[in-house]
Amino acid sequence: xxxxxxxxxxxxxxxxxxxxxxxxxxxxxxxxxxxxxxxxxxxxxxxxxxxxxxxxxxxxxxxxxxxxxxxxxxxxxxxxxxxxxxxxxxxxxxxxxxxxxxxxxxxxxxxxxxxxxxxxxxxxxxxxxxxxxxxxxxxx
Amino acid sequence: xxxxxxxxxxxxxxxxxxxxxxxxxxxxxxxxxxxxxxxxxxxxxxxxxxxxxxxxxxxxxxxxxxxxxxxxxxxxxxxxxxxxxxxxxxxxxxxxxxxxxxxxxxxxxxxxxxxxxxxxxxxxxxxxxxxxxxxxxxxxxxxxxxxxxxxxxxxxxxxxxxxxxxxxxxxxxxxxxxxxxxxxxxxxxxxxxxxxxxxxxxxxxxxxxxxxxxxxxxxxxxxxxxxxxxxxxxxxxxxxxxxxxxxxxxxxxxxxxxxxxxxxxxxxxxxxxxxxxxxxxxxxxxxxxxxxxxxxxxxxxxxxxxxxxxxxxxxxxxxxxxxxxxxxxxxxxxxxxxxxxxxxxxxxxxxxxxxxxxxxxxxxxxxxxxxxxxxxxxxxxxxxxxxxxxxxxxxxxxxxxxxxxxxxxxxxxxxxxxxxxxxxxxxxxxxxxxxxxxxxxxxxxxxxxxxxxxxxxxxxxxxxxxxxxxxxxxxxxxxxxxxxxxxxxxxxxxxxxxxxxxxxxxxxxxxxxxxxxxxxxxxxxxxxxxxxxxxxxxxxxxxxxxxxxxxxxxxxxxxxxxxxxxxxxxxxxxxx
Numbered sequence: 001x002x003x004x005x006x007x008x009x010x011x012x013x014x015x016x017x018x019x020x021x022x023x024x025x026x027x028x029x030x031x032x033x034x035x036x037x038x039x040x041x042x043x044x045x046x047x048x049x050x051x052x053x054x055x056x057x058x059x060x061x062x063x064x065x066x067x068x069x070x071x072x073x074x075x076x077x078x079x080x081x082x083x084x085x086x087x088x089x090x091x092x093x094x095x096x097x098x099x100x101x102x103x104x105x106x107x108x109x110x111x112x113x114x115x116x117x118x119x120x121x122x123x124x125x126x127x128x129x130x131x132x133x134x135x136x137x138x139x140x
Numbered sequence: 141x142x143x144x145x146x147x148x149x150x151x152x153x154x155x156x157x158x159x160x161x162x163x164x165x166x167x168x169x170x171x172x173x174x175x176x177x178x179x180x181x182x183x184x185x186x187x188x189x190x191x192x193x194x195x196x197x198x199x200x201x202x203x204x205x206x207x208x209x210x211x212x213x214x215x216x217x218x219x220x221x222x223x224x225x226x227x228x229x230x231x232x233x234x235x236x237x238x239x240x241x242x243x244x245x246x247x248x249x250x251x252x253x254x255x256x257x258x259x260x261x262x263x264x265x266x267x268x269x270x271x272x273x274x275x276x277x278x279x280x281x282x283x284x285x286x287x288x289x290x291x292x293x294x295x296x297x298x299x300x301x302x303x304x305x306x307x308x309x310x311x312x313x314x315x316x317x318x319x320x321x322x323x324x325x326x327x328x329x330x331x332x333x334x335x336x337x338x339x340x341x342x343x344x345x346x347x348x349x350x351x352x353x354x355x356x357x358x359x360x361x362x363x364x365x366x367x368x369x370x371x372x373x374x375x376x377x378x379x380x381x382x383x384x385x386x387x388x389x390x391x392x393x394x395x396x397x398x399x400x401x402x403x404x405x406x407x408x409x410x411x412x413x414x415x416x417x418x419x420x421x422x423x424x425x426x427x428x429x430x431x432x433x434x435x436x437x438x439x440x441x442x443x444x445x446x447x448x449x450x451x452x453x454x455x456x457x458x459x460x461x462x463x464x465x466x467x468x469x470x471x472x473x474x475x476x477x478x479x480x481x482x483x484x485x486x487x488x489x490x491x492x493x494x495x496x497x498x499x500x501x502x503x504x505x506x507x508x509x510x511x512x513x514x515x516x517x518x519x520x521x522x523x524x525x526x527x528x529x530x531x532x533x534x535x536x537x538x539x540x541x542x543x544x545x546x547x548x549x550x551x552x553x554x555x556x557x558x559x560x561x562x563x564x565x566x567x568x569x570x571x572x573x574x575x576x577x578x579x580x581x582x583x584x585x586x587x588x589x590x591x592x593x594x595x596x597x598x599x600x601x602x603x604x605x606x607x608x609x610x611x612x613x614x615x616x617x618x619x620x621x622x623x624x625x626x627x628x629x630x631x632x633x634x635x636x637x638x639x640x641x642x643x644x645x646x647x648x649x650x651x652x653x654x655x656x657x658x659x660x661x662x663x664x665x666x667x668x669x670x671x672x673x674x675x676x677x678x679x680x681x682x683x684x685x686x687x688x689x690x691x692x693x694x695x696x697x698x699x700x701x702x703x704x705x706x707x708x709x710x711x712x713x714x715x716x
Binding site: 048049050051052053054055056096098099100103104107111137 | 231232233234235236237239240241243244247274277278279280281283
């Protein structure tokens with residue numbers, strides 16, 4: 001994950017075909033472009049709905065700690081990269097401690113791939129899950 | 141009333157296990173696993189709309205398999221330790237989304253049980269509540285209408301029931317009931333479920349696990365019958381098995397078309413008289429499954445919408461009768477021995493015929509205490525003569541009961557050593573064919589009734605009942621009314637005394653100590669089931685505490701607690 005890729009997807013002009021190389025879905029009337037940011041929103045929601053995920057984290061730790069994002073900033077924890085006619089997605093999450101991390105990660109991958117492919121018709125070839133932290137729930 | 145009781149005579153009394161130790165919990169959760177395993181395919185089938193976690197049944201089953209693997213060979217008697225091992229196994233073996241949630245539920249349950257060697261109904265409810273709480277913590281935005289809703293409402297059901305002081309079996313039943321209701325509600329909470337016409341798969345899977353545990357606590361087998369297996373598909377979308385609705389023909393087909401309106405088609409078929417209707421799929425291809433008296437109408441309607449494929453029509457009438465018998469037996473409403481009696485009961489015409497055969501033998505029992513009355517009534521005695529230690533019924537009273545009983549063959553259960561003689565005198569007076577089974581305690585009478593078999597004749601029944609009472613040992617705990625010395629035991633007035641099979645064995649001022657000593661003398665550890673009947677003026681909670689203590693003294697035995705309500709005897713404890 002280079003910083004170049006990270007900056008490319010975020011605040012860049014969403015629908016500029018040259019820079020974002022968005023998905024093109026040909027239709028009779030014209031073409032539909034989907035920005036990386038839109039994809040990140042869909043993916044972010046799928047992550048947030050995944051069981052075991054207690055937070056979507058910013059890619060970079062701030063002041064030495066993990067920054068948990070609010071829903072409107074989910075895209076800061078979701079990196080979308082276009083490659084030819086498919087996408088790769090990198091995710092940054094905080095999970096609940098005490099659950100099986102690998103299984104949760106696989107569930108997240110399946111959920112994100114499913115949501116993006118279903119709602120946007122884009123092929124997702126890779127979902128990389130980066131666990132930025134674990135939350136230990138207090139017990140009574 | 142007699143007829144009604146008689147159809148139930150062959151049914152073993154449902155067990156009420158009050159306290160679980162590690163081994164009980166292990167077997168209970170294994171039963172939950174077995175029950176889920178058998179419904180795995182049905183739970184999978186609920187994922188009719190595309191979801192990433194498409195094999196909910198398989199995932200939950202494999203998770204629970206991994207969880208139970210670690211305890212399979214364990215002799216651990218601490219419930220907390222077993223729960224911990226389970227939770228760890230589930231964590232390592234969690235599969236799929238539903239499996240992860242299940243592992244979190246088991247983890248919460250384990251935390252709720254921390255430090256408990258054994259647990260009672262209230263502990264179970266509290267632990268289940270902790271399980272629900274934990275399940276909700278591990279997700280950003282808990283979605284209602286899923287397994288989360290089901291575990292939460294199941295826990296609420298458990299707590300409400302436990303608050304009434306009910307025992308574990310009853311609380312488990314309330315838990316299962318609440319879970320079933322919650323499952324039925326899931327389509328109202330989650331639109332995708334409603335569109336697909338299904339209930340939530342994970343919630344349904346969890347309900348099967350709870351059902352298995354409940355069945356274990358009742359001493360029922362967790363094995364599906366062939367009918368249940370066959371009907372599984374049809375009933376899966378309803379938590380409650382409503383056999384009354386299974387009639388006519390089962391119609392299943394695939395419908396291919398364009399712009400099919402899944403919800404609209406379901407409504408139309410239901411309006412056309414389709415029962416248990418499941419319509420699932422998308423705008424191009426849907427699967428229809430319904431029960432109807434007029435399959436032609438449904439098929440015509442289907443043809444009007446598109447092209448039909450894989451049409452399958454089956455006559456349910458025959459299947460349904462057998463199935464109803466199973467269902468009734470499962471709910472404990474009728475004998476399950478061969479299902480014959482229950483089947484005979486369904487259509488009105490056969491009912492009288494079925495009962496006619498059965499009304500030959502009546503049982504008259506001498507019983508004291510409200511709770512005991514109920515136990516005996518449940519077991520189907522024809523008449524109860526009030527009695528007990530200080531008010532032995534007279535020969536006349538017994539004779540009157542025998543004469544008033546609408547049967548020509550009568551079995552008498554005196555249930556007290558002092559009443560056996562009076563009962564025998566009745567045999568000289570009555571013209572009916574009568575026999576006395578010399579039961580000298582109420583628990584013995586219960587065991588005798590359990591040995592009663594409708595398919596056997598009078599003599600065979602008398603023999604079986606007489607043989608059965610020899611296997612029961614009884615401990616009675618009461619208070620001495622005067623100071624005596626009997627069998628080398630010194631008793632002061634007011635002492636707590638313990639009797640084993642009517643013989644005084646110990647006395648003292650500590651009830652717990654006397655009970656323990658009596659049970660030890662009786663050899664409680666050689667028995668499988670110990671039933672505590674608590675008497676008049678004893679709190680249910682006190683009896684539950686005693687059950688827990690007995691469990692810790694004799695870890696191998698199953699403990700039941702029953703409200704006997706008998707006078708004078710604080711506890712009557714029977715062991716089989």
